[in-house]
Amino acid sequence: MSFVLNEEEQMLRDSAKAFLAETAPVSALRKLRDADDQTGFSRDLWASMAEMGWTGIMVPEEFGGVDMGHAAAGFVLREMGRTLTASPFLSTAVLAAAAFRLAGSDAQKSAWLPKIAAAETVIAFAIDEKARHDPSTIETTATRDGNGFRLNGKKRFVACGAGADALLVAAKTEDGKTGLFIVPADAGGITRTARRTVDSHLPADFVFEDVRLEGDALLDGAEDSDAALAMVLDAGRAALAAEALGVAEEAFDRTIDYIREREQFGQPIGSFQGMQHRAAHLYSELELARSLVIKALRTLDETPSQAPLWCAAAKAKATEVSRLAGSEGIQMFGGVGMTDEYDIGLYYKRAQAAGEHLGDDAWNAGRVSALSGF
Amino acid sequence: MxxxxxxxxxxxxxxxxxxxxxxxxxxxxxxxxxxxxxxxxxxxxxxxxxxxxxxxxxxxxxxxxxxxxxxxxxxxxxxxxxxxxxxxxxxxxxSFGIWMLGPALLKYGSDEQKAEHLPKIARGEIRWCQGYSEPGAGSDLASLRTKGVLDGDTYTVNGQKVWTSYADKADWIFALVRTEADAPKHLGISFMLIDMEAGGVSTKPILLISGRSPFCETFFDDAKVPASNVVGKPGQGWEIAKYLLSHERAGIVSEANFGGLNPVSAAHRSGEVDPEGRIADPILRAETAKLTIDALAFEATLRRVKDEADSGEGVGARASMLKYVGTELNKRRNVLNMSALGSDGLLWEGDDGAPARDWLRSRANSIEGGTSEIQLNILAKRVLELPGG
CATH class of the missing domain: 1.10.540 (Butyryl-Coa Dehydrogenase, subunit A; domain 1)
Known part of the structure; x- marks a missing residue:
């Protein structure tokens, strides 16, 4: 495997950079926030992402996608991290696309993957039920009811939940396995409560009370649904790690620019050794996170059986480093770093939220120790 | 093929x-x-x-x-x-000949020097040591004062080096010697190859906190060195030394990364594991998980830097990042090894004493070959291009 981006990936990255700078810069997030938008993202932006071909990055060509894989999706998300772009890309184009690919039947793939590629739907991925990520504890149940199911339970902090058209819900089936169910977000028996979070995103909590589902709601194309779900979550962790990396890289670049310019005692504060050592340490940590993120994404594409360890390590390190980049950024910006006017605080806040989603550094370190057998 | x-x-x-x-x-x-x-x-x-x-x-x-x-x-x-x-x-x-001198000779050596010295390094016939630091020239290496005076085609060398690794066991030394007395500090230094058996060179081991003596003081008393043993031009020594240091840094990290005890094997050795074979102490287990993540990250970074160097971006000053990260990681690993070994780690004699001695030895990782602080200075200036202070 190569750590260097190939030509196609470089083009994708460059076009993502240019498109996001134009269409979805940090000011777009501020606008959504200040307008108290109740969707949590821009539907127009989501439609433009389909025109760019991004929504089909993980969708096979036969279903209308471009099938470029996890690494390509990660490189786009990394750029979105840099611009703090709020969008359903992770939930729909990565998690849902991976779920249908890995666990969907042929009919489900034909029904849903083209819609994802065309951005005709926004699908949120509903996994967690507690405050901290814990996919091993799913209490939501789906019980057989005639040809269909009855869904009962609750999900918390579902990313993109407020504006989603459909949900992929992880629920226990009667055989003790965990299945993924595709559920219309406005089905009878569903209560949706939007929850504004620190990063100005708008996830939602869901309560399911005897929600009646058709028989084809259960993704039943995988031999082992638990293994498929685990792989979907690994893909999500690597993708989120890529976004967190972008957050960290941009926070770092802006901080370096600032300490080059800002003068105190008659000279740039970046000339002081106290600042230089903090900056150089952060740079070194960023280099480590970068390597793990690329390694995890490539491993998902090339040798998926080895992916779990690398995905957990990448998510843990990217979480830690993006938080560090944000906090060091605020420290080095000084007083203005604490103001809402400056963007550095927005990076710190997104780092925290992206870090928490699908397991923070502590959770993923636990996974690394379990996967390594100690 | x-x-x-x-x-x-x-x-x-x-x-x-x-x-x-x-x-x-x-x-x-x-x-x-x-x-x-x-x-x-x-x-x-x-x-x-x-x-x-x-x-x-x-x-x-x-x-x-x-x-x-x-x-x-x-x-x-x-x-x-x-x-x-x-x-x-x-x-x-x-071999310091392989890790350090060889790359410098390949780049700067004359054909005669390469033909004379490289095969003997490859075949392990000659053991080399490095004479850089002096009692008054540590991090500020360019202020070194060991002096070489040219008379005809022979230099007479006088002065003292310190921290010369394994000098007492070495056959030849490559040393930085001030030969151009009137030149500016960085431009007056030559890179010299000196046969330690040719007279005027003596060594004295330094006892360290590990109880071992891997380093020596090396003294030059009217040592005679042929002018043909200067690598590159007289006065070019600092440039060559810097080039060589980047290889030394790579050598230190690849050694730090290679095998040896880790907190998991240490916990098994001391019996501090639970019935499932996990590290018994949950906090130590967590610290070990973080170390493992950073070790995976470091391993991947070595590969990535190689890939990027091959595709034309070069390693350059990023060698300082690898040196900084790799050595700090190795120190952390040794500290956790000691924790996992518990009181077994305190033993001092024979094979039992190796972990403690390795732990103490590892403290030097972030001092030798340029301290961690010097690496951070280099990164700030040459990679981040922060203004000089």
Whole structure:
């Protein structure tokens, strides 16, 4: 495997950079926030992402996608991290696309993957039920009811939940396995409560009370649904790690620019050794996170059986480093770093939220120790 | 030959030629073979393994064949390293000649110097040491004062070096000597090759906190050195020294990353594991998980930097990042090893004492070859391009 981006990936990255700078810069997030938008993202932006071909990055060509894989999706998300772009890309184009690919039947793939590629739907991925990520504890149940199911339970902090058209819900089936169910977000028996979070995103909590589902709601194309779900979550962790990396890289670049310019005692504060050592340490940590993120994404594409360890390590390190980049950024910006006017605080806040989603550094370190057998 | 064919052939050759005892972790200094005029093998297996590797040119796989190497491409050399790591094969020859002097000679040496010295390094015939630091010149290395005065075609060298690793066991020393008394600080230094048996050179080991003496003081009292033993031009020594230091840094990190005790094996050794074989103490387990993540990250970063260097971005000052990260990581690993060993880690004698001595030795990782603080200075200036202060 190569750590260097190939030509196609470089083009994708460059076009993502240019498109996001134009269409979805940090000011777009501020606008959504200040307008108290109740969707949590821009539907127009989501439609433009389909025109760019991004929504089909993980969708096979036969279903209308471009099938470029996890690494390509990660490189786009990394750029979105840099611009703090709020969008359903992770939930729909990565998690849902991976779920249908890995666990969907042929009919489900034909029904849903083209819609994802065309951005005709926004699908949120509903996994967690507690405050901290814990996919091993799913209490939501789906019980057989005639040809269909009855869904009962609750999900918390579902990313993109407020504006989603459909949900992929992880629920226990009667055989003790965990299945993924595709559920219309406005089905009878569903209560949706939007929850504004620190990063100005708008996830939602869901309560399911005897929600009646058709028989084809259960993704039943995988031999082992638990293994498929685990792989979907690994893909999500690597993708989120890529976004967190972008957050960290941009926070770092802006901080370096600032300490080059800002003068105190008659000279740039970046000339002081106290600042230089903090900056150089952060740079070194960023280099480590970068390597793990690329390694995890490539491993998902090339040798998926080895992916779990690398995905957990990448998510843990990217979480830690993006938080560090944000906090060091605020420290080095000084007083203005604490103001809402400056963007550095927005990076710190997104780092925290992206870090928490699908397991923070502590959770993923636990996974690394379990996967390594100690 | 395709890389996959090379891999298969390399694997088969290693399988046939690397004795089982040479696949066990290096436990003490005696387990490494350093070569030199007075070298002795610790075992028949060590000798067999060394000779087989010399024969293949694999003590210096990427060097040209005429200088004792195998002329491997970078990719092939990586495959060889990979395959050696896979069977935990020991390095057949530990050598400052290979890690440090060789690359500098390949770049700056005259044809005569290369033909004279490189094959002897490759075959482990001459053991080299490095004479850089002085009592008054540590991090501020360029203020060094060991002096060489040219008379005819011979320099007379006087002065003192310190922290010369294994100088008491070395045959030759490559040293930085001030030869141009009137030149500015950085431009008055020459890079000299000095035969330590030729008279006027003496060494004295320094006892360290580890109870070992890997470093020496080295004294020059009217040592006579032919002018033809200056590498590059007189006054070019600082440039060569900097080039060599980046290889030294790479050497330090690759050593730090290679095998040895880790907190998991340490906990098994001391019995501090739970019935499932996990590290018993949950906080120590968490610290070990974080160390593991950083070790994976470091391993991936070494690969990435290599990939990027190959695609034209070069390593450059990022060698300082690798040195900083790799050495701090190794110190952390040793601290956690000690914690996992508990009171067993406090033992001092024989093989039992190795972990404590390694732990103490590791404290030098972030001092030697440029301190961590110097690496951060270099990164700030040359990679981040922050303004000078």
């Amino acid at each position: 395709s890389l996959e064919t090379f891999r298969a052939e390399t694997r088969a050759w290693l399988e046939a030629n690397c004795p089982p005892s040479m696949r066990e972790p290096v436990r003490s200094e005696a387990d490494a073979y350093w070569g030199g005029r007075n070298a002795e093998f610790a075992s028949e297996d060590q000798k067999r393994w060394f000779e087989a590797m010399v024969e293949k040119g694999w003590t210096v796989p990427a060097w040209p064949k005429e200088y004792g190497g195998a002329g491997l491409s970078k990719d092939e050399a990586f495959v060889l390293k990979d395959e050696m790591k896979a069977i935990k094969a020991r390095s057949p020859l530990s």
